[in-house]
Amino acid sequence: MAAAAHAGGTRPGGDGRRNGSGSGDETEQRPDFRLIPAAAAGWGSAALGLVLPAAGAVIVAVGAGVAATGCAVLAWRGHRRRVWPTVAAAALLVAAAATAVAALRAAPLRSGPLPELAARSASAEVELVVTGDPQRHEPKVKGMRRSEVLVVVPARAEVVTARGVRLELRVPITVLTSEEAWLPLLPGQRARASGRLATPRPGDAVAATISVHGGPTLLGDPGLLQRVAGVLRAGLRDAADGLAPAERGLLPGLVVGDTSRLPSETEDDFKEAGLTHLTAVSGANVAIVVGAVLFVAVRVGVRGRWLPLLGTLALLGFVVLARPQPSVLRAAAMGLVTLAALATGRRRRGVPALAAAVIVLLLLDPWQARSFGFALSVLATGALLVLAPPLVTALHRRRLPLVVAQALAVPLAASALTAPVIVLLSSSVSLVSVVANLLVAPAVAPATVLGVLAAVVAPVSPAAAAGCAHVAAVPLWWIVQVAAVSAGLPAATVPWPAGWGGAALLAAVLGAGALLGPALWRVRPMRVAALAGLMTLLLQPAVNPRWPPPGWLLVACDVGQGDALVLDGGPGGAVVVDAGPDPEAADRCLTDLGVERVALVVLTHFHADHVEGLPGVLRGRSVAALEVSPLEEPPGEADRVAAWAADAGIVPLPVGTGDQRSAGKLRWQVVAPARTYAGENANDASVVLLFEARGLRMLLTGDVEPAGQAALRDAAPGVVDVLKVPHHGSAHQDFAFLESLHARAALVSAGVDNDYGHPAMTTLAALQRQGVEIGRTDTDGDVAVVTTGEGELALVRRGPGRRER
Incomplete structure (x- = not known):
């Protein structure tokens, strides 16, 4: 593997015999x-x-x-x-x-029968083959019981029976369930299940999802290789049981990419420190494992063509153990190319090998073209092939020992080339990732090798496997501590413009730094200024300056027990949907977001927890328009809204179904209620709005109750990306309506320790079973929906306690 990693470098000590000057050898290595x-x-x-x-x-x-x-x-x-x-x-x-x-x-x-059934949310019985390891996702919301988890099972549907029709096909699907009986299933295992079909999220490589409320009916066993791999992976998990929680979750993640037991706080530390790649199996894992096998083989006397054969067997065994994920397949392809070069004696350059691997993998699995993980893997490998060798040479010429130069060059090169892609995912730049990767590098290889050894010996001797895991706990502890300390630094990450523009800007900055940096570094005042600036940034007070987060599109304000949402409408002003119960809290949220102009305020209905904060919205801001529910109930609150609006020189206008508006690049339409709403339920008279911006669809539902939700389901608002959960997440929900939306993220606006029990555990569990990421103002404070690219989103939580100032 080292041959591939350094094929782009210049071989020191070339004799130049090809043309007498050494240029032939340099050409060979270029x-x-x-x-x-x-x-x-x-x-x-x-x-x-x-x-x-x-x-x-x-x-x-x-x-x-x-x-x-x-x-x-x-x-x-x-x-x-x-x-x-x-x-x-x-x-x-x-x-x-x-x-x-x-x-x-x-x-x-x-297109085809299964996508059509999914579009109709049909109930179906499916005979399927599991194609990947079932993943157990812990709840991301506080207060949920241990049983309320989501199990995601990748599978291939082979027989689907729905509405009296039996279909024989071979298409990928995803099983969503809360039943942990699915967790022991192995890839290749056949099973039968019944549930409700649904349309997957745009871009997912499946024809449908199926929500299953029971365990599987097993129809057959997986193949021998998968059974062996399952035993080895289970043995690794068992061997790690005696370790501390962080190390127990990290060992399977480091070895085979299984992060199901990694504590959420440790996972967050890894993200902040730029160490997430350690838990995604990649070429580094393959190089470590195959390199260790070849090292031992050479020591025991294996020579010649037996070495690449042994390396190939080790590589294939590791792929089976780690499962053929995109990063594993990419690493395996590179490994096979390198081993082929070793077997034939022909010198292959690393860059063509990487390009060939990319082509082959894209033809085998085109969806990798849309995978950020695949992009990061390819760019990191390219950095090691192209940027690292000359960087090692440059650092070595500056009197750094060769080992130190190599240790610095690898994280610097990888970080530089992958940083623009990471910006698309996080809207931030890590200032500690290079140092953190440098510090953990000596611990990664021994931890990985010991973990693989624990998995291999576990079926024979669980005690020996546990012993390997406990020895691995030492380097694992070091990795965890480096991540925690790095993430805890005040300026571990700094905000950066989101989207492709931000990525291009960072690429330009890095390129300019690469071109001008060496010359500027030779100027002593510039060197002193750069070091002083970095130290000032790292030692600044531990405050949270990153609000609003870059790329924010929608914010659910922490205003207590009520609703107040703000959407970025661009230079023309924000759009405010409801104002919460407290003028001070509403004013605080808008001030913190930097909102001075409001294009439109929409009050979904006239309950106090949605309108009493209106004076705070109007305070010191220009507000262009105010729209309200057509049902003036209760009359007292409607009169108070009218009086506040009159003082601001605004006339409240009732909305009606089909009304359409825009502000900057923000577009929306009124989904409900009709302008002549004749009911008496103020909650079901809530104005329901469907917003579209930056490739996302966001449905804001006020306090609509099950009857109003059923009407919305019949009106078919379609698949949305973000849902403002109706009525503060109360237990009174039409769960079929919630399921029909297939939201990726949900916002719940509720007060801390409120008397209503909002949000209800049943509602949270229903959302969690669908794989929805949930943001709650009672536990998370202000919650922002951030766009990280066209159609990509993330939730950024400000943290509780920000409402008091």
Whole structure:
């Protein structure tokens, strides 16, 4: 594996015998980028093919194929000495293949009988084959019982019976359940289950999800290899049982990427410290494991072609143990290329090997083209191949010992190339990741090797496996401590503009730093100023300056027992939906968000916990318009709203179903109620709004109760990304309505220790079973929906206690 990792470098001590000057050896070692355009074309074409309609995919694939033929003809007739026709022909050929493969793989997931049944939320009985390890997700909300968990099972549906029709097919699905009886299932195992089908989230590589409320009916056993892998993984978990909670969860994560038992606080520390990659199996794991096997083999006398054969067996065994996840497959492909080079004696450069691996993996699994994890894995490997070797040379020339230079170069190179992608995910830049990775590097290899050894010996001797795990606890403890201390620094991460613009800006800054940094570093005043600035940033007081978070789109304000939501409407002003019960709390939230202009205030209904904070919204701000529910109930509160509006020179206007508005790039429509609402229930008269911005759909539901929710379900608002849970998450919900939305995130606005028992455990559990990420103002304080890219989102929690000032 080391051969691949350093193939892009310049071999010291070359004798230059090929041309007498050494230039031939340097040419041999210089990275070969000719296959990069083909990999990039395949990557982009695979991502495009997944979303193009069939006709569009055919046009693109045929067009690229014709262009590839033309370039190949140019290369054959008179342009043999020019590289570009061959490079272009390869890129276009790969683009044609990737587009066609992606479109063919995506077609059954977008149309056909199963997606149609899922769109109708049909009940079905499914015979399936498990395709990956079931994952147990602990609740992310406080107060939920241990039994209220979500189990996610990747599977392939083979027989579906629904509405009296039996379908035989082979399409991927996802099983969602709270039954832990699914957890022992292994990949390759056949089972039967009944539940309700649903449309998956956009971009998911499945045709449907099925919510199951019972355990599986087993129809067969998995294959021998999967049974062996299951025994080894279970043995690893058992061996780690005697460790402290953080180390117990980290050991399986470090070895096979199983983070199901990693405490949430440790997981957060890893994110802040830039160490999350340690729990995602990648090329580093493969290099450590295969390198350890080859080291032992050489020591015991194995030589010649037996070495690559043994390395290949170790590699395949590790892939089975870790499961063929995208990062594992990428690492395995690189490993096989390296082992092939070792077997044949031919020197292959690392960059073409990486490009070839990317092409092969995208053709096998086009959805990797949309995976941030795959992008990070490829970029990190590219950094080690291209950036690390010259960086090692530069640092070594500055009198750093070679070992120290290599230790610094690897995290610096990987961090530099992956930072723009990480910004898309977190809207922040880590200032401690390089140092944290440098500090944990000596502990990763021994912990990984000991973990693999524990898994291997566990079936034979559980006591010996436990002994290996306890020895591994020492380096594991060090990794946990480095993550905790790094994450605890006041400026561990700093905010950065979100989205692709922020990523491009960071890439430009890093590029400029790479070009100008060496020259500036030689100027002593500049060096002193840079070090002083870094120390000032790291030693600043431990306050939270990152509010509002970059890229915020919607904020649920912590205003106590009530609703107050703010949406970013751009320069024209924010949109405020409800004002909560307290003017001071409403004013505080808007002030902290920097809102000075309000394009529109919408009061969903006239209950005090939604309108009494209106004077705080109006205080010192320009408010352009006020819209209200058509039902003026209770009359006293409606009169108070009218009086406050009159003082501000605004006339409240009732809304009606179908009304459409916009503010900047924010668009929305009124989903309910009708302008002439004739009911008497103020909660069901709540104004329900469907917002769209930055590729997200957000449904704000006021306090609608089950009858109003059923009406909304019939009106079919469709799949949404964010749901403001009705009526503060009370127990009175139409759960079929909540399930039909397939929300990725849900906001619950409730007061701490309120007398109503909001939010109800049954409602939280129902959302959790669907895999919804929940933000609660009673436990999380202000909660922001942040966009990390077109259609991507995250919840940022400010923390409780911010309401008091």
